[in-house]
Amino acid sequence: MDSLGIDVLFKGTNFVRLLQGLWISVEISMISVAFSIVLGTVVGMFMTVRNRIVKIVLKTYLEIVRIMPQMVLLFIVYFGTTRVFQWDISAEAAAIFVFVFWGTAEMGDLVRGSIKSIPKIQFESAYALGMNKFQTYYYIIFPQTIRRLIPLSINLITRMIKTTSLVMMIGIVEVLKIAQQIVEANRNSSPNAAFGVFAVVFLLYFIVCWPISRFSVYLEKRWA
Amino acid sequence: MKRKFLRRVVSGLLVLSVVAAAFTGCGSASASENSSKDSDSASYRTLDEIKESGTINIGVFSDKSPFGYVDENGDYAGYDVYLAEQIGKDLGVKINYVSTEAANRIEYLQTGKVDIILANFTVTEERAQEVDFANPYMNVALGVVSPENAVVTSLDDLKDDDEVIVISGTTAETYLTKNYPNIKLQKYDAYAEAKTAFENGNGVAWANDNTEVIAFANENPGYKVGIASLGEQDTIAPAVTKGNETLLKWLNEELETLGSQQFFHKDYEETLLDTYGADYEETLVVEGTK
Numbered sequence: 001m002d003s004l005g006i007d008v009l010f011k012g013t014n015f016v017r018l019l020q021g022l023w024i025s026v027e028i029s030m031i032s033v034a035f036s037i038v039l040g041t042v043v044g045m046f047m048t049v050r051n052r053i054v055k056i057v058l059k060t061y062l063e064i065v066r067i068m069p070q071m072v073l074l075f076i077v078y079f080g081t082t083r084v085f086q087w088d089i090s091a092e093a094a095a096i097f098v099f100v101f102w103g104t105a106e107m108g109d110l111v112r113g114s115i116k117s118i119p120k121i122q123f124e125s126a127y128a129l130g131m132n133k134f135q136t137y138y139y140i141i142f143p144q145t146i147r148r149l150i151p152l153s154i155n156l157i158t159r160m161i162k163t164t165s166l167v168m169m170i171g172i173v174e175v176l177k178i179a180q181q182i183v184e185a186n187r188n189s190s191p192n193a194a195f196g197v198f199a200v201v202f203l204l205y206f207i208v209c210w211p212i213s214r215f216s217v218y219l220e221k222r223w224a
Numbered sequence: 225m226k227r228k229f230l231r232r233v234v235s236g237l238l239v240l241s242v243v244a245a246a247f248t249g250c251g252s253a254s255a256s257e258n259s260s261k262d263s264d265s266a267s268y269r270t271l272d273e274i275k276e277s278g279t280i281n282i283g284v285f286s287d288k289s290p291f292g293y294v295d296e297n298g299d300y301a302g303y304d305v306y307l308a309e310q311i312g313k314d315l316g317v318k319i320n321y322v323s324t325e326a327a328n329r330i331e332y333l334q335t336g337k338v339d340i341i342l343a344n345f346t347v348t349e350e351r352a353q354e355v356d357f358a359n360p361y362m363n364v365a366l367g368v369v370s371p372e373n374a375v376v377t378s379l380d381d382l383k384d385d386d387e388v389i390v391i392s393g394t395t396a397e398t399y400l401t402k403n404y405p406n407i408k409l410q411k412y413d414a415y416a417e418a419k420t421a422f423e424n425g426n427g428v429a430w431a432n433d434n435t436e437v438i439a440f441a442n443e444n445p446g447y448k449v450g451i452a453s454l455g456e457q458d459t460i461a462p463a464v465t466k467g468n469e470t471l472l473k474w475l476n477e478e479l480e481t482l483g484s485q486q487f488f489h490k491d492y493e494e495t496l497l498d499t500y501g502a503d504y505e506e507t508l509v510v511e512g513t514k
Contacts (some may be wrong), residue, residue, distance in 0.1 A: 008296075012296030079328075088337075171322050173323050184289045
């Protein structure tokens with residue numbers, strides 16, 4: 001154990017700090033995920049609309065999110081808005097905004113794909129039964145869409161949790177940054193600490209992400 | 225029915241875009257008003273504003289031991305932080321430490337999100353155009369380490385087939401290629417590879433930043449830094465937002481006062497002695513004067 005450097009985690013308040021950092025990562029990603037799912041569902045429905053203007057606007061939005069690295073978005077929102085508009089938004093708010101901006105686009109595209117994948121005959125049968133648009137979507141299309149969405153959105157959610165490590169670039173001290181701090185502070189006394197500390201961080205990310213994927217398996221089974 | 229739905233969507237979007245336009249229009253109008261009102265202090269806080277607020281924002285490294293790091297109790301510590309603490313004390317304000325990265329230090333100053341950067345910031349001409357540097361408090365240069373039984377004290381003494389180890393992309397590589405084109409270089413991509421090669425005796429000496437080679441010689445018995453300071457001397461200094469003259473002036477006076485009290489020697493002994501040893505105190509420390 002000593003040679004792996006895990007012992008540095010038990011010095012002082014190191015482990016508590018690591019957990020506090022984990023909470024910050026989880027907090028930012030959970031708020032962002034919640035907003036992204038709601039907004040993404042709405043945006044995804046608009047993406048299936050046949051209107052050309054709506055399509056162009058949403059396509060542009062999605063492409064911007066795909067092309068721009070999240071780091072660039074973080075810099076634009078946190079530093080850029082201060083430069084141009086003198087807005088002083090907190091780093092946490094900037095991070096959540098960027099993650100929602102990103103998550104909404106990707107979630108929207110997943111929702112669009114799932115709706116499109118429902119065979120046309122489902123719509124036609126519903127209309128033939130005399131259902132209106134709302135009833136068709138509410139009773140026929142959405143239940144099927146959501147089932148297809150689960151594995152896809154779980155991928156997105158876990159990806160968002162892991163990407164929160166980028167927020168250290170705008171000064172938020174989250175779990176990975178604290179791990180680096182602990183490793184560096186013990187550079188001389190235990191040079192191998194990097195291995196042990198990052199192994200623990202891996203375990204922490206796993207503890208957060210694993211229940212989410214178990215939950216999705218449960219939902220998939222229940223709704224299958 | 226489909227038509228109707230579409231029309232509704234389109235008109236809804238139109239309303240939305242009008243609202244959005246109005247909102248952003250208002251936003252930019254008020255922002256420009258603000259900036260014209262106090263264009264002098266738009267991106268930084270003056271000395272009086274900092275004192276009035278009771279808190280100073282100082283950007284430091286949180287993972288660069290022994291200059292700026294966080295100890296096991298969660299407190300900031302290190303050579304840079306030691307100075308920051310003194311600045312806070314002398315200003316009579318609380319310190320809010322902001323954890324910065326090498327890549328965002330200038331950005332933090334230019335947007336006024338920190339008042340001072342104390343993150344081992346090397347003074348360069350390019351950076352001086354973006355931010356204002358105060359007086360230096362540390363020296364950095366290149367250094368050369370070699371085995372104790374064959375110490376290289378001057379690069380001119382090297383024989384024709386002697387090879388010097390460098391890490392690709394470092395200042396050491398650039399400097400040696402430019403100024404000593406006849407010396408054969410052995411280039412490695414990473415610190416760990418260069419270290420292993422040097423320990424295996426692949427080269428007669430290893431050239432790198434002097435803080436790095438001094439720390440190496442200190443940690444590994446049997447090696448000696450023959451040349452502690454080679455090439456151009458660079459300095460490390462606090463930096464403030466460009467144009468923040470009140471804070472810069474105060475900072476320079478503070479650094480000179482501290483320098484006259486040998487503050488930075490004390491700082492070195494408290495924070496750097498373990499890593500660099502007593503021999504290099506005079507090489508590394510600058511007492512706050514230009």
